[in-house]
Amino acid sequence: MKNFGFSLSKDRQIDFDKSDKRIMDFVKIEEPTFNICIACGTCTATCSAGNFTEMNLRKMITLIKRGEITGVRAELSKCMLCGKCSLACPRGVNTRNVIFKINQALEKYSL
Ligand code: SF4
Ligand code: SF4
Helix, strand or coil: CCCCCCCCCCCCCCCCCCCCCHHHHHHHHHCHHHHHCCCCCHHHHHCCHHHCCCCCHHHHHHHHHHCCCCCHHHHHCCCCCCCHHHHHCCCCCCHHHHHHHHHHHHHHCCC
16 A cells, blocks of 8 residues: 555544443433533543553543443553542542442443
8 A cells, every 4th residue: 555654543433323332321320420521631630540550531431421431441440549530520520439330330231
């Protein structure tokens, strides 16, 4: 193939009929503040685990809402459940409980 000096990014369109919404649906019911996240990233900026790892709560929430749940378990294992993100969130999302509920959903659906 000819090298044009750039490559095309992978298609990021979401087919909501095919995406796995089980974690999102579970957490939405169990911790309703999950619904009011505006993806501002404050939780990620203040994350204790983020100082030492690639832990990124905003990204994880966004991917779960997109139904892209591959790697969520590995990502969550980096969280120390310190709760700092809950204190920092400008929307009042109970992020610590969101993380608990994501864990529960992973167990419930054996993901
Ligand atoms: S700080 Fe709150 S509103 Fe902002 S991305 Fe995190 S959970 Fe969402
Ligand atoms: S509870 Fe987890 S995600 Fe939140 S600040 Fe602490 S380590 Fe980061």
